[in-house]
Amino acid sequence: MPEKYHITTTPVPPRLPRIGKHGIVDWREDCARCHNCVKKACVYDRHRQEAAYIRNLKYVDFLFFECMGCFSCVQNCTKDLLCLTINSEYEKLGNFYWKPEIIHTTWQQAETAAVPVSGAGYRGKFADHGFDAMWTDMSEIVRPTRDGIHGREYISTSVDIGRKPSYLTFDENRMAANPPAIVDIPMPLIIDMNPSEFTLPQLESFIIEAVRLTDLVAVIDTGKWPDALNEDQMRQVEKVLPHIAFHLNPDAPEIPKEILRQTRIVEIPAGGDALKRMQELKATCPGMIVSVRVDLDEGGVDRAIESANAGAELLHVVADFNGNEIGVKNPRFIKDMIRDIHLALIKGGKRDEVTLIAGGGIALPEHMAKALLCGADLVSTYLPLLIALECRLCDTCRPGLVCPARLETIDVAYGVGRMRNLIAAWHLQLIELMGAMGMREARRLRGDVGRAMFFEELEEEIFGTLFGSRKRA
Amino acid sequence: MERFSVQEKELKDILPENTLKTRVPQVEVSRAVKLAPSRYRNEIAKYIIYRNDDCIRCGKCAELCPHHVHVLKPGYKYFAMPKSYLCTGRACEKTDYFCISQCPQKALRMVENPMIKALGDYRWTSDMLLATWKMAETGAPPPEEYEYDYLVGQSGGGFDRLRFKFPEKPPIELSDDEIDTSIPLNRRDDGRPQIQIDVPWYGGGMSFGSVSNATQLSKVRAAVAWNTFSCSGEGGYMERMRPYDDHMITQVATGLFGVREETIQRVPIIEFKYAQGAKPGLGGHLLGDKNTPAVAKIREAVVGISLFSPFPFHSVYSIEDHMKHLDWIKHINRRALLSTKVSTPTDVDMVAVGSYSAGTHIIHLDGGYGGTGAAPDIAKKNIAMPIEYAVAKVHKFLVDEGAREKVTLIASGGIRTAHDIAKAIALGADGVVVGTSELIALGCVRCSRCSAGRGCPRGIATTDPGLVTQMDLAWGTQRIINLYSAWRKDLIGILKRFGMRSVRELVGRSDLLMHLDFTNDVKTR
Numbered sequence: 001m002p003e004k005y006h007i008t009t010t011p012v013p014p015r016l017p018r019i020g021k022h023g024i025v026d027w028r029e030d031c032a033r034c035h036n037c038v039k040k041a042c043v044y045d046r047h048r049q050e051a052a053y054i055r056n057l058k059y060v061d062f063l064f065f066e067c068m069g070c071f072s073c074v075q076n077c078t079k080d081l082l083c084l085t086i087n088s089e090y091e092k093l094g095n096f097y098w099k100p101e102i103i104h105t106t107w108q109q110a111e112t113a114a115v116p117v118s119g120a121g122y123r124g125k126f127a128d129h130g131f132d133a134m135w136t137d138m139s140e141i142v143r144p145t146r147d148g149i150h151g152r153e154y155i156s157t158s159v160d161i162g163r164k165p166s167y168l169t170f171d172e173n174r175m176a177a178n179p180p181a182i183v184d185i186p187m188p189l190i191i192d193m194n195p196s197e198f199t200l201p202q203l204e205s206f207i208i209e210a211v212r213l214t215d216l217v218a219v220i221d222t223g224k225w226p227d228a229l230n231e232d233q234m235r236q237v238e239k240v241l242p243h244i245a246f247h248l249n250p251d252a253p254e255i256p257k258e259i260l261r262q263t264r265i266v267e268i269p270a271g272g273d274a275l276k277r278m279q280e281l282k283a284t285c286p287g288m289i290v291s292v293r294v295d296l297d298e299g300g301v302d303r304a305i306e307s308a309n310a311g312a313e314l315l316h317v318v319a320d321f322n323g324n325e326i327g328v329k330n331p332r333f334i335k336d337m338i339r340d341i342h343l344a345l346i347k348g349g350k351r352d353e354v355t356l357i358a359g360g361g362i363a364l365p366e367h368m369a370k371a372l373l374c375g376a377d378l379v380s381t382y383l384p385l386l387i388a389l390e391c392r393l394c395d396t397c398r399p400g401l402v403c404p405a406r407l408e409t410i411d412v413a414y415g416v417g418r419m420r421n422l423i424a425a426w427h428l429q430l431i432e433l434m435g436a437m438g439m440r441e442a443r444r445l446r447g448d449v450g451r452a453m454f455f456e457e458l459e460e461e462i463f464g465t466l467f468g469s470r471k472r473a
Numbered sequence: 474m475e476r477f478s479v480q481e482k483e484l485k486d487i488l489p490e491n492t493l494k495t496r497v498p499q500v501e502v503s504r505a506v507k508l509a510p511s512r513y514r515n516e517i518a519k520y521i522i523y524r525n526d527d528c529i530r531c532g533k534c535a536e537l538c539p540h541h542v543h544v545l546k547p548g549y550k551y552f553a554m555p556k557s558y559l560c561t562g563r564a565c566e567k568t569d570y571f572c573i574s575q576c577p578q579k580a581l582r583m584v585e586n587p588m589i590k591a592l593g594d595y596r597w598t599s600d601m602l603l604a605t606w607k608m609a610e611t612g613a614p615p616p617e618e619y620e621y622d623y624l625v626g627q628s629g630g631g632f633d634r635l636r637f638k639f640p641e642k643p644p645i646e647l648s649d650d651e652i653d654t655s656i657p658l659n660r661r662d663d664g665r666p667q668i669q670i671d672v673p674w675y676g677g678g679m680s681f682g683s684v685s686n687a688t689q690l691s692k693v694r695a696a697v698a699w700n701t702f703s704c705s706g707e708g709g710y711m712e713r714m715r716p717y718d719d720h721m722i723t724q725v726a727t728g729l730f731g732v733r734e735e736t737i738q739r740v741p742i743i744e745f746k747y748a749q750g751a752k753p754g755l756g757g758h759l760l761g762d763k764n765t766p767a768v769a770k771i772r773e774a775v776v777g778i779s780l781f782s783p784f785p786f787h788s789v790y791s792i793e794d795h796m797k798h799l800d801w802i803k804h805i806n807r808r809a810l811l812s813t814k815v816s817t818p819t820d821v822d823m824v825a826v827g828s829y830s831a832g833t834h835i836i837h838l839d840g841g842y843g844g845t846g847a848a849p850d851i852a853k854k855n856i857a858m859p860i861e862y863a864v865a866k867v868h869k870f871l872v873d874e875g876a877r878e879k880v881t882l883i884a885s886g887g888i889r890t891a892h893d894i895a896k897a898i899a900l901g902a903d904g905v906v907v908g909t910s911e912l913i914a915l916g917c918v919r920c921s922r923c924s925a926g927r928g929c930p931r932g933i934a935t936t937d938p939g940l941v942t943q944m945d946l947a948w949g950t951q952r953i954i955n956l957y958s959a960w961r962k963d964l965i966g967i968l969k970r971f972g973m974r975s976v977r978e979l980v981g982r983s984d985l986l987m988h989l990d991f992t993n994d995v996k997t998r
Binding site: 068069083105122125127365453455462465469 | 514515517588597628630631633751760784789791824841842847850854857862866869917920922929930940986987990991
């Protein structure tokens, strides 16, 4: 068996007290001081831990919220003095899209690198906005292993970046031309640039180290070069560069050619003379794959299709960080825009000539699989890596404001370890989904809507025949 | 009570001698409703009543309150703490026995319990949990004055957006006794027993390991009382189940834990578990901490090792292979009915018709939002379609194929109330399988910690020797018996309003349902 993609992980505990969902309020007054107080019976020993936590309090702005919410102490207290409460800090995490549950599970995965497991069934909405309006398929009995998998160890999550010619041409038993360069990446994920509102010192160096350890690629703005590397990375720059895709910022100084040649992918903004620039870069750096970055604002989908038709080999389409079309009153969600681009490329006979990377709103590992099913070859994301560092998306990343997650104090081992763990957990979860689908290769997920079920379609197909037309979107 | 099981003399004709030798006398359990209050000192209440020091202990509140919230025990100087969970809250304000306004000292105060916010979720709302506990306590649907909004959850789709279109008055007046809630499980006319259960549901598979002995036994004892079934789950067949063999379904799952010819021969129904709703396409998980010596012994495994069942059955890659499985069991147990438990992929209709053609008696669809045990969060939320779609889809397909009358269709995965049961039946199921609701009746609060460490802190889904002592078998049995009783009353209430004499008349009557998000202008009947 060939060597399998494996990310070696170790647990990286949080630096700060956990912001859990539940806490116990103890009114104390009228306490009977039972010798067998219910607090002693806590299965998780949380009351004792809380007492110890308060005795050694390091952060006055962090209370103890690690209660598991089982109500046992609340319901057994002889004087009914305890009350289970929801942590208001927990409820404030994230925003309407990056919900507290997403932030919380990301922290958990960044700590343990494990697949989150829980009991008692699903607790959420039937269906919701965006990626939550689709389900992935599974296989049983009539086609239990559609790809002939006989175990998860046979599942490959690798995908290719680059143009795939639809046929080869030969000239007297030799290939007439070399096939285009391809970058084989072990997981359908690249790490995108952090926008300026989510920055902190050393973030790029952590990301670069994390992608080096996980064999992925990170997009780095040339405006941050060479400050993006720490001293260790500078010493081993040749090991780092294959994992960097420079975004050629027109306002930043040019990257030296000898540096650029050591990378495999480079990114340029769409529009203007982008395709001419692409040709120049390919002439300067043969074997380089040039990505054309298209912001999915109004007309973004059309521009992406136009770029592909004009000869782009790699499209990186990016919605806003909530997955919505940028600056539009009634925005489309990224999954729908991916579908539109994917289908247009198929219709134009261009699909295999273009690699499609989709970013924006990729918050959970299932979003990665679902984006692929909608038609992307791979996805890009950045916020989950920041959240892995205990960021709360509180929107106070500005000079002069204090970061409640103390992100300016993190060290390399912590930062890189948490990012690596998160990527490993995402990889494991992608395998879970693919195993259930009976799929052996992530490459074959692309656009395979036969492995997906969409809320709107199921409603129409099944309930539509029983109850008429659907009234609301 | 009419028993469905094959008579002893018939058993001698069809069961091997060795199996008969090991058969033990079967236990009867009464289905009588008895009060089974919460096993916790402070039952969670929607409203809290506070009494302050101004109380002069005149006793007027105790005298007035019909719900017995206020108790002054004989010989005691002070009132006991108010039993807030019995209080009907806002509904009581309009009455002349509202203790808060009637107290001469104004010593009582009522507030909405702030803790309610921490109880429940979109699928199981706090009102639904409180109502289920009330039903498990009393054996009847909660009185309207409690104002529990428990008939639907807040998931925003599926059952929670479906409503019955009740006629203004029933087409015929029926008494409760005239309404039949039984369903047959064998529709194949193949010479195997004509098993009939008294209520259109049975208990889902929960293995020893995932839940405690007392939980498993409470489930099956309630099944005996209500002449229905419970399922062993995939963790093997406990010896303690043998007095209830005639009401047990034993599971043959992909891990084949504890599957032996002898256990297969004991029971009237054998279920092949191909997949389960909580983790479709992934196989069972029992995390290491719950694999105690007792669990490891029955599963023939090593203590403390996480047990992951494979997916799929590696002996089944086609309907023909599935048929071989069924034939194998049919030969081993000549009295058994066979159930095929599958999840809900996009081609669930093809799976169902294939399973029917392979010879199964029961097609059990387990939708994506159900499950009681440990499951990856990513699987719970994202894989396979919800049961509401699958039931309607499979029912229609089986009707179109002319196979619907020959097979029993059972739905599970997110069935929470009698109204969910009735809706599933109206969408096309013959009956349902329930799991989470039974655990709620036993005091589960859905904290989702069943899988971690020592398991359920409330002593339900655990095999930890210390934690399991929290629950008593007689109490657990009664709570589930009571819940079933309350559900049956609710179900009869629904059938009565439609003037239906049998729950079988409701099967596939989606024309009696409306969906709040649709135009509801399809004429289907």
